[in-house]
Amino acid sequence: MSARLFAALELPATVRADLASFGREAASHDGALRAVREDALHLTLAFLGHRALDDIDPAREVIRGVHSPAPRLTLSEPLWLAPRRPHVLTLALEEAGGVLAALQAQVVARLADALAWEPEKRAFRPHVTVARVRRGWRPRVGDPPDAPRSTFVAEGVVLFRSHLGGGGPSRYEALERVELSNQ
Numbered sequence: 001m002s003a004r005l006f007a008a009l010e011l012p013a014t015v016r017a018d019l020a021s022f023g024r025e026a027a028s029h030d031g032a033l034r035a036v037r038e039d040a041l042h043l044t045l046a047f048l049g050h051r052a053l054d055d056i057d058p059a060r061e062v063i064r065g066v067h068s069p070a071p072r073l074t075l076s077e078p079l080w081l082a083p084r085r086p087h088v089l090t091l092a093l094e095e096a097g098g099v100l101a102a103l104q105a106q107v108v109a110r111l112a113d114a115l116a117w118e119p120e121k122r123a124f125r126p127h128v129t130v131a132r133v134r135r136g137w138r139p140r141v142g143d144p145p146d147a148p149r150s151t152f153v154a155e156g157v158v159l160f161r162s163h164l165g166g167g168g169p170s171r172y173e174a175l176e177r178v179e180l181s182n183q
Helices: 013-029 053-064 099-115
Strands: 002-010 033-035 043-052 072-081 088-094 127-133 151-153 156-165 168-179
Touching: 002 053, 002 099, 013 033, 013 072, 013 088, 013 127, 043 053, 043 099, 053 099, 053 156, 053 168, 072 127
Parallel strands: none
Antiparallel strands: 002 043, 002 156, 033 127, 072 088, 072 151, 088 127, 156 168
């Protein structure tokens, strides 16, 4: 048996509500899109993929040991990923102080050490997925609806287990959570 795991930055409820509304609006204009549920919106810091069940406790310990100021983030422009063959509509996130990049690097390095896990080679691109492209469909990549604009402070880092939905949306189970400092 294995568990599909990832570490993510938790977003405030008001921000998740705005992002969910944006995703639903985009999906209402394009049948190729399926909006992401509000309770599933997050900023992925490290995707671990399927891991042995024995990796859960060490991963939880890593999350418990995360120490960082809370990054101050700003919702930015809509962003299709991957640009040549889009499979998700996202909203980019910006942060001027470097706190988010340092936090992400800390989480990745600690998970790599604890789990003998090989992190992705591509650069970290902060975003929140708001809609997914249905299998076999091609989205209209023209102008999406107006994106919500806000600046907020992230609340915590969470280790999630993803339970795949068998054709439907995945369900995320929080296994460990740590508050970020507001200093």
